[in-house]
Amino acid sequence: MTNQTSSKSNSVQVSHLRCIGCSTVFEKAQQNFRCASCDDLLEIVYPDWNTSDATRLDAAKLRALWRQRRTSGLPADESGVWRFRELLPSFDEKDVISLREGNTPLYEMPGCARIAGLPQLYAKHQGMNPTGSFKDTGMTVAASVARRGGFRWVACASTGNTSASMAAYAARSEMRSLVLIPEGKVSWGKLSQALDYGAVTCQLKTDFDGCMRVLNEVIQRMPVYLLNSVNPYRLEGQKTAAIELMEQLGWQPPDHIIVPGGNLGNSSALGKAFIEMRQLGLISRLPRVSIIQAAGANPLVRTMRENGGKELISVQAETAASAIRIGNPASWKKAVRVLQATGGTVEEVSEVEIALAKAEIGADGIGCEPASAVTLAGLKKLVEQGFVKPGERVILILTGHLLKDPEFTLKFHRGDLLTGTASENEVSILRPQQRAPIVLDATVDAVVQTLKKADDKLEA
Numbered sequence: 001m002t003n004q005t006s007s008k009s010n011s012v013q014v015s016h017l018r019c020i021g022c023s024t025v026f027e028k029a030q031q032n033f034r035c036a037s038c039d040d041l042l043e044i045v046y047p048d049w050n051t052s053d054a055t056r057l058d059a060a061k062l063r064a065l066w067r068q069r070r071t072s073g074l075p076a077d078e079s080g081v082w083r084f085r086e087l088l089p090s091f092d093e094k095d096v097i098s099l100r101e102g103n104t105p106l107y108e109m110p111g112c113a114r115i116a117g118l119p120q121l122y123a124k125h126q127g128m129n130p131t132g133s134f135k136d137t138g139m140t141v142a143a144s145v146a147r148r149g150g151f152r153w154v155a156c157a158s159t160g161n162t163s164a165s166m167a168a169y170a171a172r173s174e175m176r177s178l179v180l181i182p183e184g185k186v187s188w189g190k191l192s193q194a195l196d197y198g199a200v201t202c203q204l205k206t207d208f209d210g211c212m213r214v215l216n217e218v219i220q221r222m223p224v225y226l227l228n229s230v231n232p233y234r235l236e237g238q239k240t241a242a243i244e245l246m247e248q249l250g251w252q253p254p255d256h257i258i259v260p261g262g263n264l265g266n267s268s269a270l271g272k273a274f275i276e277m278r279q280l281g282l283i284s285r286l287p288r289v290s291i292i293q294a295a296g297a298n299p300l301v302r303t304m305r306e307n308g309g310k311e312l313i314s315v316q317a318e319t320a321a322s323a324i325r326i327g328n329p330a331s332w333k334k335a336v337r338v339l340q341a342t343g344g345t346v347e348e349v350s351e352v353e354i355a356l357a358k359a360e361i362g363a364d365g366i367g368c369e370p371a372s373a374v375t376l377a378g379l380k381k382l383v384e385q386g387f388v389k390p391g392e393r394v395i396l397i398l399t400g401h402l403l404k405d406p407e408f409t410l411k412f413h414r415g416d417l418l419t420g421t422a423s424e425n426e427v428s429i430l431r432p433q434q435r436a437p438i439v440l441d442a443t444v445d446a447v448v449q450t451l452k453k454a455d456d457k458l459e460a
Protein backbone atom coordinates (compact mmCIF):
# COMPACT_ATOMS: atom_id res chain seq x y z
CA MET A 1 0.00 0.00 0.00
CA THR A 2 0.94 3.65 -0.09
CA ASN A 3 4.25 4.62 1.40
CA GLN A 4 4.43 8.31 0.54
CA THR A 5 1.95 10.20 2.67
CA SER A 6 0.89 10.95 6.20
CA SER A 7 -0.54 7.45 6.23
CA LYS A 8 2.94 5.97 5.95
CA SER A 9 3.64 2.94 8.08
CA ASN A 10 7.08 1.82 9.14
CA SER A 11 6.97 -1.79 8.11
CA VAL A 12 6.10 -4.06 5.26
CA GLN A 13 4.32 -7.11 6.62
CA VAL A 14 5.87 -10.44 5.84
CA SER A 15 3.08 -13.01 5.70
CA HIS A 16 2.96 -16.75 5.02
CA LEU A 17 0.28 -19.26 4.21
CA ARG A 18 0.41 -22.01 6.83
CA CYS A 19 -1.61 -25.20 7.19
CA ILE A 20 -3.71 -25.26 10.38
CA GLY A 21 -3.24 -29.05 10.61
CA CYS A 22 0.41 -29.91 9.86
CA SER A 23 1.87 -26.34 9.95
CA THR A 24 3.51 -26.67 6.51
CA VAL A 25 4.24 -23.21 5.10
CA PHE A 26 3.44 -22.43 1.46
CA GLU A 27 4.52 -19.64 -0.86
CA LYS A 28 1.41 -20.03 -2.96
CA ALA A 29 -1.95 -21.67 -2.32
CA GLN A 30 -3.53 -24.38 -4.47
CA GLN A 31 -6.82 -23.50 -6.25
CA ASN A 32 -8.84 -25.00 -3.37
CA PHE A 33 -6.85 -23.29 -0.59
CA ARG A 34 -6.12 -26.61 1.09
CA CYS A 35 -2.82 -28.00 2.28
CA ALA A 36 -1.02 -30.00 -0.42
CA SER A 37 0.21 -32.43 2.28
CA CYS A 38 -2.78 -33.05 4.57
CA ASP A 39 -5.73 -31.27 2.88
CA ASP A 40 -6.51 -29.07 5.89
CA LEU A 41 -7.27 -25.35 5.59
CA LEU A 42 -4.61 -22.65 5.36
CA GLU A 43 -4.24 -19.53 7.47
CA ILE A 44 -2.16 -16.43 7.10
CA VAL A 45 0.56 -15.86 9.67
CA TYR A 46 2.96 -12.97 10.23
CA PRO A 47 6.30 -14.39 11.44
CA ASP A 48 7.72 -11.01 12.49
CA TRP A 49 5.04 -10.60 15.15
CA ASN A 50 6.69 -13.30 17.20
CA THR A 51 9.99 -11.50 17.41
CA SER A 52 10.96 -8.89 19.95
CA ASP A 53 13.25 -6.95 17.60
CA ALA A 54 12.72 -3.65 15.82
CA THR A 55 10.37 -5.10 13.20
CA ARG A 56 7.75 -5.70 15.89
CA LEU A 57 4.79 -3.36 15.58
CA ASP A 58 4.28 -0.77 18.29
CA ALA A 59 0.72 -0.73 19.66
CA ALA A 60 0.62 2.97 20.59
CA LYS A 61 2.01 4.03 17.20
CA LEU A 62 -0.47 1.82 15.37
CA ARG A 63 -3.44 3.26 17.25
CA ALA A 64 -2.29 6.81 16.50
CA LEU A 65 -1.65 6.02 12.83
CA TRP A 66 -5.08 4.43 12.39
CA ARG A 67 -6.78 7.39 14.09
CA GLN A 68 -4.89 9.84 11.89
CA ARG A 69 -5.97 8.04 8.73
CA ARG A 70 -9.61 8.77 9.53
CA THR A 71 -9.05 12.33 8.35
CA SER A 72 -7.31 11.25 5.14
CA GLY A 73 -9.01 11.30 1.74
CA LEU A 74 -6.92 8.49 0.26
CA PRO A 75 -9.11 5.59 -0.89
CA ALA A 76 -7.10 3.09 1.17
CA ASP A 77 -7.45 5.23 4.28
CA GLU A 78 -11.18 5.72 3.72
CA SER A 79 -11.67 1.96 3.71
CA GLY A 80 -12.44 0.59 7.16
CA VAL A 81 -10.44 -2.49 6.16
CA TRP A 82 -7.28 -1.07 4.55
CA ARG A 83 -7.01 1.60 7.24
CA PHE A 84 -5.70 -1.27 9.38
CA ARG A 85 -3.34 -2.55 6.71
CA GLU A 86 -0.43 -3.12 9.10
CA LEU A 87 -2.33 -6.22 10.24
CA LEU A 88 -3.00 -7.43 6.68
CA PRO A 89 -0.79 -8.91 3.96
CA SER A 90 1.17 -6.19 2.15
CA PHE A 91 -0.36 -4.67 -0.95
CA ASP A 92 0.40 -1.95 -3.48
CA GLU A 93 -2.33 0.66 -3.55
CA LYS A 94 -2.89 0.13 -7.28
CA ASP A 95 -3.84 -3.49 -6.60
CA VAL A 96 -6.55 -2.70 -4.05
CA ILE A 97 -10.24 -2.98 -4.99
CA SER A 98 -12.26 -1.06 -2.44
CA LEU A 99 -15.86 0.09 -2.05
CA ARG A 100 -14.97 1.94 1.20
CA GLU A 101 -16.11 -1.12 3.15
CA GLY A 102 -16.01 -1.39 6.93
CA ASN A 103 -16.52 1.84 8.91
CA THR A 104 -19.64 0.26 10.38
CA PRO A 105 -21.53 1.67 13.38
CA LEU A 106 -21.54 0.39 16.93
CA TYR A 107 -25.07 0.93 18.23
CA GLU A 108 -26.39 0.91 21.77
CA MET A 109 -29.43 -1.40 21.97
CA PRO A 110 -31.49 -0.26 24.99
CA GLY A 111 -34.64 -2.27 24.24
CA CYS A 112 -32.72 -5.46 23.54
CA ALA A 113 -30.63 -4.94 26.69
CA ARG A 114 -33.80 -4.81 28.81
CA ILE A 115 -35.15 -7.94 27.13
CA ALA A 116 -31.89 -9.81 27.69
CA GLY A 117 -31.69 -8.64 31.32
CA LEU A 118 -28.52 -6.58 30.91
CA PRO A 119 -27.94 -2.94 31.87
CA GLN A 120 -26.29 -2.27 28.50
CA LEU A 121 -25.91 -3.98 25.17
CA TYR A 122 -24.18 -2.97 21.93
CA ALA A 123 -24.36 -4.20 18.35
CA LYS A 124 -21.65 -3.82 15.72
CA HIS A 125 -23.67 -3.65 12.52
CA GLN A 126 -21.74 -5.29 9.71
CA GLY A 127 -24.89 -5.18 7.60
CA MET A 128 -24.08 -1.50 7.00
CA ASN A 129 -21.36 -2.46 4.52
CA PRO A 130 -21.67 -1.44 0.84
CA THR A 131 -23.47 -4.59 -0.34
CA GLY A 132 -25.33 -5.13 2.95
CA SER A 133 -23.21 -7.69 4.80
CA PHE A 134 -19.88 -8.33 6.52
CA LYS A 135 -18.69 -10.20 3.43
CA ASP A 136 -17.42 -6.94 1.90
CA THR A 137 -14.67 -6.62 4.51
CA GLY A 138 -13.18 -9.93 3.42
CA MET A 139 -13.98 -9.59 -0.25
CA THR A 140 -11.95 -6.39 -0.69
CA VAL A 141 -8.81 -8.30 0.33
CA ALA A 142 -9.43 -11.61 -1.45
CA ALA A 143 -10.72 -10.01 -4.68
CA SER A 144 -7.63 -7.79 -4.68
CA VAL A 145 -5.44 -10.91 -4.40
CA ALA A 146 -7.35 -12.44 -7.34
CA ARG A 147 -6.81 -9.44 -9.56
CA ARG A 148 -3.16 -9.12 -8.58
CA GLY A 149 -2.80 -12.80 -9.50
CA GLY A 150 -4.12 -12.07 -13.00
CA PHE A 151 -7.36 -14.09 -12.69
CA ARG A 152 -10.15 -13.27 -15.16
CA TRP A 153 -12.80 -15.23 -13.26
CA VAL A 154 -13.75 -15.42 -9.59
CA ALA A 155 -16.35 -17.81 -8.17
CA CYS A 156 -18.24 -18.71 -5.02
CA ALA A 157 -21.01 -20.89 -3.67
CA SER A 158 -23.31 -18.80 -1.55
CA THR A 159 -26.42 -18.55 0.58
CA GLY A 160 -26.74 -14.99 -0.81
CA ASN A 161 -24.48 -12.43 0.81
CA THR A 162 -21.18 -13.77 -0.47
CA SER A 163 -22.50 -13.82 -4.03
CA ALA A 164 -23.66 -10.19 -3.91
CA SER A 165 -20.40 -9.07 -2.38
CA MET A 166 -18.17 -11.04 -4.74
CA ALA A 167 -20.10 -9.89 -7.80
CA ALA A 168 -19.72 -6.24 -6.76
CA TYR A 169 -15.97 -6.45 -6.17
CA ALA A 170 -15.46 -8.39 -9.40
CA ALA A 171 -17.40 -5.77 -11.34
CA ARG A 172 -15.31 -2.98 -9.79
CA SER A 173 -12.15 -4.59 -11.08
CA GLU A 174 -13.31 -5.89 -14.45
CA MET A 175 -13.16 -9.54 -13.45
CA ARG A 176 -16.02 -11.89 -14.34
CA SER A 177 -17.85 -13.68 -11.55
CA LEU A 178 -19.55 -17.07 -11.31
CA VAL A 179 -22.14 -17.57 -8.57
CA LEU A 180 -23.58 -20.93 -7.47
CA ILE A 181 -26.63 -20.59 -5.23
CA PRO A 182 -29.18 -23.12 -3.98
CA GLU A 183 -32.37 -22.79 -6.03
CA GLY A 184 -35.26 -21.25 -4.09
CA LYS A 185 -33.19 -20.84 -0.92
CA VAL A 186 -31.72 -17.40 -1.52
CA SER A 187 -33.53 -14.11 -0.93
CA TRP A 188 -34.60 -12.14 -4.00
CA GLY A 189 -32.69 -9.12 -2.77
CA LYS A 190 -29.40 -10.97 -2.89
CA LEU A 191 -30.13 -12.65 -6.20
CA SER A 192 -31.01 -9.29 -7.74
CA GLN A 193 -27.75 -7.76 -6.50
CA ALA A 194 -25.65 -10.52 -8.10
CA LEU A 195 -27.56 -10.05 -11.38
CA ASP A 196 -27.17 -6.28 -11.37
CA TYR A 197 -23.44 -6.51 -10.68
CA GLY A 198 -23.16 -8.74 -13.75
CA ALA A 199 -22.46 -12.17 -12.26
CA VAL A 200 -23.09 -15.38 -14.18
CA THR A 201 -25.58 -16.73 -11.66
CA CYS A 202 -26.43 -20.44 -11.52
CA GLN A 203 -29.25 -21.65 -9.31
CA LEU A 204 -28.43 -25.28 -8.58
CA LYS A 205 -31.05 -27.80 -7.52
CA THR A 206 -29.31 -28.52 -4.23
CA ASP A 207 -28.44 -26.79 -0.94
CA PHE A 208 -25.41 -24.64 -0.05
CA ASP A 209 -23.32 -27.68 0.83
CA GLY A 210 -24.18 -29.19 -2.58
CA CYS A 211 -23.19 -25.94 -4.35
CA MET A 212 -19.87 -26.02 -2.52
CA ARG A 213 -19.25 -29.61 -3.63
CA VAL A 214 -19.88 -28.72 -7.29
CA LEU A 215 -17.70 -25.62 -7.11
CA ASN A 216 -14.80 -27.58 -5.65
CA GLU A 217 -14.84 -29.71 -8.82
CA VAL A 218 -15.26 -26.72 -11.14
CA ILE A 219 -12.14 -24.99 -9.80
CA GLN A 220 -10.09 -28.11 -10.55
CA ARG A 221 -11.11 -27.87 -14.19
CA MET A 222 -11.19 -24.14 -14.88
CA PRO A 223 -8.82 -21.27 -13.96
CA VAL A 224 -11.27 -19.53 -11.62
CA TYR A 225 -10.29 -18.02 -8.28
CA LEU A 226 -12.27 -19.31 -5.31
CA LEU A 227 -13.73 -16.59 -3.11
CA ASN A 228 -15.49 -18.63 -0.42
CA SER A 229 -14.24 -18.24 3.13
CA VAL A 230 -11.85 -21.20 2.81
CA ASN A 231 -9.81 -18.51 1.06
CA PRO A 232 -7.73 -17.24 3.98
CA TYR A 233 -7.44 -13.72 2.50
CA ARG A 234 -11.20 -13.34 3.07
CA LEU A 235 -10.68 -13.95 6.77
CA GLU A 236 -7.84 -11.44 6.96
CA GLY A 237 -10.20 -8.72 5.75
CA GLN A 238 -13.00 -9.86 8.03
CA LYS A 239 -10.59 -9.56 10.97
CA THR A 240 -10.70 -5.79 10.69
CA ALA A 241 -14.27 -5.63 12.08
CA ALA A 242 -12.80 -6.66 15.43
CA ILE A 243 -9.99 -4.11 15.17
CA GLU A 244 -12.44 -1.35 14.29
CA LEU A 245 -14.67 -2.45 17.17
CA MET A 246 -11.79 -2.21 19.62
CA GLU A 247 -10.98 1.26 18.35
CA GLN A 248 -14.65 2.22 18.88
CA LEU A 249 -14.43 0.88 22.44
CA GLY A 250 -11.24 2.82 23.21
CA TRP A 251 -9.23 -0.44 23.14
CA GLN A 252 -11.02 -1.74 26.23
CA PRO A 253 -12.03 -5.33 25.39
CA PRO A 254 -15.63 -6.29 26.13
CA ASP A 255 -16.42 -9.46 28.09
CA HIS A 256 -18.37 -11.19 25.33
CA ILE A 257 -18.64 -11.17 21.55
CA ILE A 258 -21.66 -13.05 20.18
CA VAL A 259 -21.57 -14.05 16.52
CA PRO A 260 -23.74 -16.18 14.21
CA GLY A 261 -22.19 -19.38 12.86
CA GLY A 262 -22.70 -20.73 9.32
CA ASN A 263 -19.65 -21.82 7.37
CA LEU A 264 -17.72 -20.54 10.43
CA GLY A 265 -15.37 -18.22 8.58
CA ASN A 266 -16.49 -15.06 10.34
CA SER A 267 -16.22 -16.33 13.91
CA SER A 268 -12.76 -17.67 12.99
CA ALA A 269 -11.73 -14.31 11.54
CA LEU A 270 -12.93 -12.29 14.53
CA GLY A 271 -11.27 -14.68 16.96
CA LYS A 272 -8.00 -14.51 15.01
CA ALA A 273 -8.13 -10.72 15.20
CA PHE A 274 -8.56 -10.71 18.98
CA ILE A 275 -5.74 -13.22 19.45
CA GLU A 276 -3.43 -11.18 17.21
CA MET A 277 -4.38 -7.89 18.88
CA ARG A 278 -3.44 -9.35 22.24
CA GLN A 279 -0.18 -10.69 20.83
CA LEU A 280 0.66 -7.17 19.58
CA GLY A 281 -0.32 -5.51 22.86
CA LEU A 282 -3.27 -3.66 21.31
CA ILE A 283 -5.60 -5.21 23.90
CA SER A 284 -4.78 -6.62 27.30
CA ARG A 285 -7.13 -9.61 27.37
CA LEU A 286 -9.42 -11.63 25.11
CA PRO A 287 -13.20 -11.32 25.06
CA ARG A 288 -15.05 -14.63 25.06
CA VAL A 289 -16.21 -15.28 21.48
CA SER A 290 -19.43 -17.34 21.47
CA ILE A 291 -21.05 -18.78 18.36
CA ILE A 292 -24.80 -19.18 17.88
CA GLN A 293 -26.44 -21.44 15.29
CA ALA A 294 -30.02 -22.15 14.28
CA ALA A 295 -31.19 -25.41 15.91
CA GLY A 296 -31.94 -26.76 12.42
CA ALA A 297 -28.40 -26.02 11.20
CA ASN A 298 -26.29 -26.78 14.26
CA PRO A 299 -23.20 -28.79 13.23
CA LEU A 300 -20.83 -26.85 15.47
CA VAL A 301 -23.14 -27.03 18.49
CA ARG A 302 -23.38 -30.79 18.08
CA THR A 303 -19.65 -31.12 17.43
CA MET A 304 -18.79 -29.26 20.65
CA ARG A 305 -21.40 -31.01 22.78
CA GLU A 306 -20.93 -34.53 21.48
CA ASN A 307 -17.17 -34.77 21.03
CA GLY A 308 -15.65 -31.57 22.43
CA GLY A 309 -14.70 -30.27 18.97
CA LYS A 310 -12.63 -33.28 17.88
CA GLU A 311 -14.58 -34.36 14.83
CA LEU A 312 -17.15 -32.49 12.74
CA ILE A 313 -20.72 -33.77 12.96
CA SER A 314 -22.37 -32.67 9.70
CA VAL A 315 -26.14 -32.20 9.56
CA GLN A 316 -28.86 -31.78 6.94
CA ALA A 317 -29.46 -28.07 7.47
CA GLU A 318 -32.93 -26.52 7.65
CA THR A 319 -33.76 -23.01 8.85
CA ALA A 320 -35.55 -19.92 7.57
CA ALA A 321 -32.38 -17.97 8.43
CA SER A 322 -31.11 -18.72 4.92
CA ALA A 323 -27.63 -17.26 5.39
CA ILE A 324 -26.70 -19.88 7.97
CA ARG A 325 -28.45 -22.85 6.38
CA ILE A 326 -25.19 -24.78 6.29
CA GLY A 327 -24.67 -28.34 7.53
CA ASN A 328 -21.04 -29.00 6.65
CA PRO A 329 -19.06 -25.90 7.68
CA ALA A 330 -15.61 -25.60 6.10
CA SER A 331 -13.94 -23.60 8.87
CA TRP A 332 -15.14 -25.67 11.82
CA LYS A 333 -11.61 -26.42 13.09
CA LYS A 334 -10.67 -22.77 13.07
CA ALA A 335 -13.88 -21.96 14.98
CA VAL A 336 -13.19 -24.66 17.59
CA ARG A 337 -9.75 -23.14 18.10
CA VAL A 338 -11.32 -19.70 18.69
CA LEU A 339 -13.82 -21.11 21.19
CA GLN A 340 -11.01 -22.83 23.07
CA ALA A 341 -8.61 -19.87 22.98
CA THR A 342 -11.16 -17.31 24.12
CA GLY A 343 -13.27 -19.42 26.49
CA GLY A 344 -16.41 -18.87 24.43
CA THR A 345 -19.34 -21.25 24.09
CA VAL A 346 -21.89 -22.43 21.53
CA GLU A 347 -25.67 -22.28 21.65
CA GLU A 348 -28.56 -23.09 19.34
CA VAL A 349 -31.84 -21.26 18.94
CA SER A 350 -35.22 -22.22 17.51
CA GLU A 351 -37.03 -20.65 14.56
CA VAL A 352 -39.46 -18.93 16.94
CA GLU A 353 -36.59 -17.54 19.01
CA ILE A 354 -34.90 -16.21 15.85
CA ALA A 355 -38.09 -14.56 14.59
CA LEU A 356 -38.78 -12.90 17.94
CA ALA A 357 -35.20 -11.66 18.34
CA LYS A 358 -35.21 -10.23 14.82
CA ALA A 359 -38.33 -8.17 15.57
CA GLU A 360 -36.81 -7.02 18.88
CA ILE A 361 -33.66 -5.81 17.12
CA GLY A 362 -35.92 -4.05 14.61
CA ALA A 363 -37.89 -2.42 17.44
CA ASP A 364 -34.66 -0.77 18.64
CA GLY A 365 -34.65 1.08 15.30
CA ILE A 366 -31.76 -0.99 13.98
CA GLY A 367 -32.92 -4.20 12.29
CA CYS A 368 -30.96 -7.05 10.74
CA GLU A 369 -31.46 -10.15 8.65
CA PRO A 370 -32.69 -13.37 10.33
CA ALA A 371 -29.23 -14.98 10.53
CA SER A 372 -27.92 -12.02 12.52
CA ALA A 373 -30.80 -12.22 14.99
CA VAL A 374 -29.53 -15.54 16.35
CA THR A 375 -27.08 -13.42 18.34
CA LEU A 376 -29.77 -11.81 20.52
CA ALA A 377 -31.73 -15.07 20.75
CA GLY A 378 -28.55 -16.85 21.87
CA LEU A 379 -27.58 -14.09 24.29
CA LYS A 380 -30.90 -14.45 26.14
CA LYS A 381 -30.08 -18.11 26.72
CA LEU A 382 -26.50 -17.39 27.78
CA VAL A 383 -27.78 -14.86 30.34
CA GLU A 384 -30.33 -17.37 31.67
CA GLN A 385 -27.59 -19.98 32.00
CA GLY A 386 -25.33 -17.51 33.86
CA PHE A 387 -22.61 -17.74 31.18
CA VAL A 388 -23.13 -14.01 30.58
CA LYS A 389 -23.42 -12.10 33.87
CA PRO A 390 -25.58 -8.99 34.26
CA GLY A 391 -22.68 -6.54 34.74
CA GLU A 392 -20.69 -7.80 31.76
CA ARG A 393 -20.17 -5.91 28.51
CA VAL A 394 -21.56 -7.72 25.47
CA ILE A 395 -21.28 -6.95 21.76
CA LEU A 396 -23.58 -8.62 19.24
CA ILE A 397 -22.18 -8.92 15.73
CA LEU A 398 -25.05 -8.19 13.33
CA THR A 399 -23.87 -9.61 10.05
CA GLY A 400 -26.50 -8.60 7.49
CA HIS A 401 -28.98 -5.86 6.65
CA LEU A 402 -32.68 -5.86 7.51
CA LEU A 403 -33.62 -5.47 3.83
CA LYS A 404 -32.05 -8.80 2.87
CA ASP A 405 -35.10 -10.93 3.66
CA PRO A 406 -38.21 -8.73 3.35
CA GLU A 407 -40.38 -11.83 2.74
CA PHE A 408 -39.38 -13.16 6.17
CA THR A 409 -40.19 -9.83 7.83
CA LEU A 410 -43.54 -9.40 6.09
CA LYS A 411 -44.61 -12.95 6.87
CA PHE A 412 -43.60 -12.45 10.49
CA HIS A 413 -45.71 -9.31 10.89
CA ARG A 414 -48.66 -10.84 9.04
CA GLY A 415 -48.48 -13.81 11.40
CA ASP A 416 -47.88 -16.54 8.82
CA LEU A 417 -44.13 -17.08 9.10
CA LEU A 418 -44.36 -20.22 11.20
CA THR A 419 -47.76 -21.51 10.11
CA GLY A 420 -47.94 -25.24 10.58
CA THR A 421 -44.49 -25.53 12.14
CA ALA A 422 -44.87 -23.83 15.55
CA SER A 423 -47.27 -24.57 18.41
CA GLU A 424 -50.07 -22.14 19.37
CA ASN A 425 -48.12 -21.31 22.52
CA GLU A 426 -45.00 -20.41 20.53
CA VAL A 427 -46.97 -18.34 18.05
CA SER A 428 -48.63 -16.39 20.89
CA ILE A 429 -45.17 -15.31 22.12
CA LEU A 430 -44.63 -13.53 18.81
CA ARG A 431 -47.95 -11.63 18.69
CA PRO A 432 -46.94 -8.56 20.74
CA GLN A 433 -44.17 -7.84 18.22
CA GLN A 434 -46.35 -8.24 15.13
CA ARG A 435 -47.48 -5.13 13.23
CA ALA A 436 -49.23 -6.15 10.02
CA PRO A 437 -49.95 -3.38 7.51
CA ILE A 438 -53.51 -2.09 7.90
CA VAL A 439 -55.69 -1.70 4.79
CA LEU A 440 -58.11 1.24 5.10
CA ASP A 441 -60.49 3.37 3.08
CA ALA A 442 -58.69 6.53 1.94
CA THR A 443 -60.35 8.78 4.55
CA VAL A 444 -58.93 11.00 7.25
CA ASP A 445 -61.35 9.48 9.80
CA ALA A 446 -60.12 5.97 9.15
CA VAL A 447 -56.49 7.00 9.66
CA VAL A 448 -57.24 9.08 12.77
CA GLN A 449 -59.20 6.24 14.35
CA THR A 450 -56.36 3.83 13.65
CA LEU A 451 -53.91 6.25 15.23
CA LYS A 452 -56.09 6.59 18.35
CA LYS A 453 -56.50 2.86 18.65
CA ALA A 454 -52.75 2.32 18.40
CA ASP A 455 -52.14 5.02 21.00
CA ASP A 456 -54.67 3.46 23.43
CA LYS A 457 -52.98 0.11 22.99
CA LEU A 458 -49.61 1.65 23.83
CA GLU A 459 -50.97 3.21 27.02
CA ALA A 460 -52.85 0.10 28.12
Ligand code: F0G
Pocket (backbone or CB within 6 Å): 133, 135, 157, 158, 159, 160, 161, 162, 163, 229, 260, 261, 262, 263, 264, 265, 266, 267, 323, 324, 369, 371, 372, 399, 400
Ligand atom coordinates in the same frame (compact mmCIF):
# COMPACT_ATOMS: atom_id res chain seq x y z
N1 F0G B 1 -24.66 -13.97 8.79
C1 F0G B 1 -24.87 -13.68 7.50
C2 F0G B 1 -25.73 -12.53 7.19
C3 F0G B 1 -24.29 -14.48 6.49
O1 F0G B 1 -24.51 -14.18 5.22
C4 F0G B 1 -23.50 -15.58 6.85
C5 F0G B 1 -22.92 -16.45 5.84
C6 F0G B 1 -23.31 -15.81 8.21
C7 F0G B 1 -23.89 -15.00 9.15
C8 F0G B 1 -22.44 -16.91 8.69
O2 F0G B 1 -21.10 -16.57 8.55
O3 F0G B 1 -20.42 -18.51 7.20
O4 F0G B 1 -18.74 -16.98 8.18
O5 F0G B 1 -20.09 -18.49 9.65
N2 F0G B 1 -23.21 -16.40 4.62
C9 F0G B 1 -22.63 -17.15 3.55
C10 F0G B 1 -22.96 -16.66 2.19
C11 F0G B 1 -22.17 -18.49 3.75
O6 F0G B 1 -22.84 -17.43 1.23
O7 F0G B 1 -23.29 -15.50 2.05
P1 F0G B 1 -20.02 -17.72 8.39
